[in-house]
Amino acid sequence: MVENRRWIDILTHVVLIVGIAIVALPIWITFVAASHDAVRMTQAPLPLLPGGHFWENFTATLFGSGLSGTEIAPVWRMLLNSLAMALMIAVGKIAISIISAFAIVYFRFPFRMGFFWLIFITLMLPVEVRILPTFEVVADLGMLNSYVGLSLPLIASATATFMFRQVFLTIPDELLESARVDGAGPLRFFWDILVPLSRTNIAALFVILFIYGWNQYLWPLLITTDTSMTTIVISIKQMLEAAEQTPQWNIIMMTALLAMLPPIVVVITMQKLFVKGLTETEK
Amino acid sequence: MASITLENLTKSYGDTEVLHHVHGQIEDGEFIVVVGPSGCGKSTLLRMIAGLETITGGQVHIGDRVVNDLEPAQRDIAMVFQNYALYPHMTVRENMAYGLKIRKFSKAEIEARVREAAEILEIGDYLDRKPRQLSGGQRQRVAMGRAIVRHPKVFLFDEPLSNLDAKLRVQMRLEIRKLQKRLGVTSIYVTHDQVEAMTLGDRLMVLNKGYVEQFGSPIELYSRPASVFVAGFIGSPAMNFLPAHAEGGRLTLENGAVIASTTAASGPVTLGIRPEHLVADSQGPIRLAVDVLEQLGANTLVHGVLAGTRTDLTASLEGVRDIPGGQELAFSAPPEALHVFDRATGQRVGD
Structure with a gap:
């Protein structure tokens, strides 16, 4: 907008501030709840200003048993589980899809397009649809309650394959030819040219896939029966239903805060590359 | 190497x-x-x-x-x-x-x-x-x-x-x-x-x-x-091509003008002459009806048609010229500057 009128500036700011307030309010309440003791959280009205028990709750949640009187794993253990699962899913998805995209774009083999469409069709089969057979397979392979079982079934990704294919298609053919004249074989071309050129796209995908992995709910719920393998996202729900007692809101909210942290860290540290990866066109 | x-x-x-x-x-x-x-x-x-x-x-x-x-x-x-x-x-x-x-x-x-x-x-x-x-x-x-x-x-x-x-x-x-x-x-x-x-x-x-x-x-x-x-591709401005009839070394253009040459070809041919090889000559057989001029400074390109026909013809004259449109100019061309091609195959013939 080229308009330069004061009241428009004010109006836009008001709209933005109201928007931010709406988005931020639940997070604020989470933070406030995490800083009071258990007793205060059972009294009405709900506090709107932070209390003085933040660090107390923090250490109790992270290193103590968390919720008193239940048998769930310590929160640090669940964070670790979530982190392992999210990383394995993100890295695995990127590795597999970049390799399949490489094969589909740069090699001529029979039924090449057939394979591409086959991969593409799996978009129509998300985890929820194929959950019973997948569970059967994972159970038969003895991967219940393991990191591999948590991540492997979620690793195949048509979306990422498709995205890498589009990235590779924008790389001019002359680069491949020039690499061939320089004497680079397929693998060298992949490592020396394609991977560095897709760096920003890999970063963008990593952010998206990490959050996707971190937020997984249904699959981990199904295949982890051992409490030491539960992920943080599941545990929050479990805490709410903890046997026959009033929810300990201060601990639960602290857990929620902790669960929010890793995705935030990933987004903030990779923000620049993320934006570049989605917008950069120059190859 | x-x-x-x-x-x-x-x-x-x-x-x-x-x-x-x-x-x-x-x-x-x-x-x-x-x-x-x-x-x-x-x-x-x-x-x-x-x-x-x-x-x-x-x-x-x-x-x-x-x-x-x-x-x-x-x-x-x-x-x-x-x-x-x-x-x-x-x-x-x-x-x-x-x-x-x-x-x-x-x-x-x-x-x-x-x-x-x-x-x-x-x-x-x-x-x-x-x-x-x-x-x-x-x-x-x-x-x-x-x-x-x-x-x-x-x-x-x-x-x-x-x-x-x-x-x-x-x-x-x-x-x-x-x-x-x-x-x-x-x-x-x-x-x-x-x-x-x-x-x-x-x-x-x-x-x-x-x-x-x-x-x-x-x-x-x-x-x-x-x-x-090749004749049309190499050289700038491009060569002129005039349909002609060859017989006994003489080339007759569409408008009846006759050009002396050394060609051995006979029958319908395409005559090629480069614009820079057309020599202004008031007695010359090739008459150009001027249409537009292109001033390049060192020389002037005269675009027009072969008089009495609709065949494009371009000549290159030295220096800056000012020639009104519609005027006719006469040119001759030395025999060694004439290129004769078979009209059907486009191949060079007759020498």
Whole structure:
């Protein structure tokens, strides 16, 4: 907008501030709840200003048993589980899809397009649809309650394959030819040219896939029966239903805060590359 | 250094043959320009020599080896691409060193060769920059540097100057020529620009629709074009073509004018005369009805038609002229400046 009128500036700011307030309010309440003791959280009205028990709750949640009187794993253990699962899913998805995209774009083999469409069709089969057979397979392979079982079934990704294919298609053919004249074989071309050129796209995908992995709910719920393998996202729900007692809101909210942290860290540290990866066109 | 022999080279995509029986002997150290309009198969020919396209029929020899089934890297060639094809994530130095690194040259040897090439091309100051920080002309130099460091037997250029502006193109053209003379490496250069072709090549191969129309020195092509196509393609402004009837050495134009010549042809022919060979002569048989003028400063191009017909005719007069439209000018042409082509086949006849 080229308009330069004061009241428009004010109006836009008001709209933005109201928007931010709406988005931020639940997070604020989470933070406030995490800083009071258990007793205060059972009294009405709900506090709107932070209390003085933040660090107390923090250490109790992270290193103590968390919720008193239940048998769930310590929160640090669940964070670790979530982190392992999210990383394995993100890295695995990127590795597999970049390799399949490489094969589909740069090699001529029979039924090449057939394979591409086959991969593409799996978009129509998300985890929820194929959950019973997948569970059967994972159970038969003895991967219940393991990191591999948590991540492997979620690793195949048509979306990422498709995205890498589009990235590779924008790389001019002359680069491949020039690499061939320089004497680079397929693998060298992949490592020396394609991977560095897709760096920003890999970063963008990593952010998206990490959050996707971190937020997984249904699959981990199904295949982890051992409490030491539960992920943080599941545990929050479990805490709410903890046997026959009033929810300990201060601990639960602290857990929620902790669960929010890793995705935030990933987004903030990779923000620049993320934006570049989605917008950069120059190859 | 090596000679190149093209033997009966053909290329088909499915049932469509795009290159037909190309023959050619290229001597060691020669600079050959392959020239033709877009879609004539010139880039395909170059890429077949490079090994980037498969060869459907015939053979390519580089030196004394048949290279048909060799990978580009094994053919000992270096190629400069139209869009430079520099690796965008590598510095200039890394770009030039990449091929040597793959061939497992020692660090010292790579450094020495990169320095040498950088010195020749005067790009020493920006060895540590990325391609995107360079101008078009500088990228072009880097692309050539990448070719030079390998010390290949053959340089292949695929329209390397077409992305540069006109002034830079003229300058780089000269530099490529000097560089090739200095290094003495056999080179094949593809372009659609006939001026570039004339100025660069020791010999020119004119391609049209996948056929070699003529293969010879620039002056040969200019003074004795083998076909209407070559005659029209080489030389600027383009040659005039007038339908004529030949009999007993005399050429009768459409409007009845008779031109004396030495041709042995008879029957319907196409007469070619270059605009710069038309001599103003008030008694001359060729009458030009002026339409528009193009002032170039050193000379003036007079565009019009052959009087009494609708056949385009252009003459080039020295200096600045001011001729009103509609006026008729008379020209004559010396017999040695007349090119006679068979009207049906377009081939040169009668001498």
